[in-house]
Amino acid sequence: xxxxxxxxxxxxxxxxxxxxxxxxxxxxxxxxxxADWPFRTAILTGPPRSGKSLxxxxxxxxxxxxxxxxxxxxxxxxxxxxxxxxxxxxxxxLLVSDRPRGEWKIMLPDLASRLGAALLVEIGAPDDDLxxxxxxxxxxxxxxxxxxxxxxxxxxxxERSYAEIELLIETLDRLSLERKxxxxxxxxxxxLAERTGEFQPRLL
Numbered sequence: 001x002x003x004x005x006x007x008x009x010x011x012x013x014x015x016x017x018x019x020x021x022x023x024x025x026x027x028x029x030x031x032x033x034x035a036d037w038p039f040r041t042a043i044l045t046g047p048p049r050s051g052k053s054l055x056x057x058x059x060x061x062x063x064x065x066x067x068x069x070x071x072x073x074x075x076x077x078x079x080x081x082x083x084x085x086x087x088x089x090x091x092x093x094l095l096v097s098d099r100p101r102g103e104w105k106i107m108l109p110d111l112a113s114r115l116g117a118a119l120l121v122e123i124g125a126p127d128d129d130l131x132x133x134x135x136x137x138x139x140x141x142x143x144x145x146x147x148x149x150x151x152x153x154x155x156x157x158x159e160r161s162y163a164e165i166e167l168l169i170e171t172l173d174r175l176s177l178e179r180k181x182x183x184x185x186x187x188x189x190x191x192l193a194e195r196t197g198e199f200q201p202r203l204l
Contacts, residue, residue: 018051018058019137021129030121031055034064034092037119041083043071043104044096046123049163056096065092072097076108083114125160134162138169144176144183153185157192168195 020028027044034040046052056067066086071079079095086093097104101120106112126134132155139146158168171191176183 017137018054019130019133021127021133023124023127023130027055027121027123030119031059031064031094037092038117039114040065040086040090040092041115041118042094042121043101043115043118044094044121045100047125047162049166050123051162052096052123056094059094065094067094067096069096070098071095072099072104076106076111080108080111083111126162126165128155131155131158131160131165134165135169138166142169142173144169144173146183150183150185150188153188154192164195168192171195
């Protein structure tokens with residue numbers, strides 16, 4: 001079964017959570033062992049909406065080191081300056097990239113050589129445990145009651161995509177409000193059909 005790690009972040013909803021499972025366990029373990037990173041540097045990548053920024057905030061708030069979020073979109077000289085400062089301070093540095101390392105083309109030779117030696121921490125596609133946990137967590141955040149039967153119906157059918165899981169729950173929430181109906185298997189079926197482009201509006 002999936003589990004939840006309470007992150008030391010204060011938000012309007014209280015403590016943020018990260019849903020973990022076998023797909024994320026190696027990522028969590030790597031972030032918890034920053035002292036072992038080559039040159040105390042790691043690059044975190046992953047699909048859209050996979051929690052990269054949330055994990056990075058957890059890393060910072062836990063006191064493990066510094067973070068450059070969106071490092072692949074910043075001026076390379078700025079990234080190199082922060083890397084040099086972190087090295088001088090002996091602090092681990094986590095760089096969050098929306099692009100895989102192979103697609104992040106670094107033109108500055110000194111930066112390219114240093115980040116080429118960094119540990120790559122990659123968030124993979126969610127496994128079944130993680131999908132179930134994400135469905136429940138997104139539903140909880142929207143105040144949706146997702147029963148066991150509905151969860152069992154959705155689990156083998158939802159696309160293994162972090163963004164799509166979030167959008168599916170958003171669609172469920174909207175349909176539930178529009179129809180003034182609880183989330184049933186019938187509603188879940190319509191939400192899935194709408195997300196896949198096969199939605200047929202009901203006449204009744």
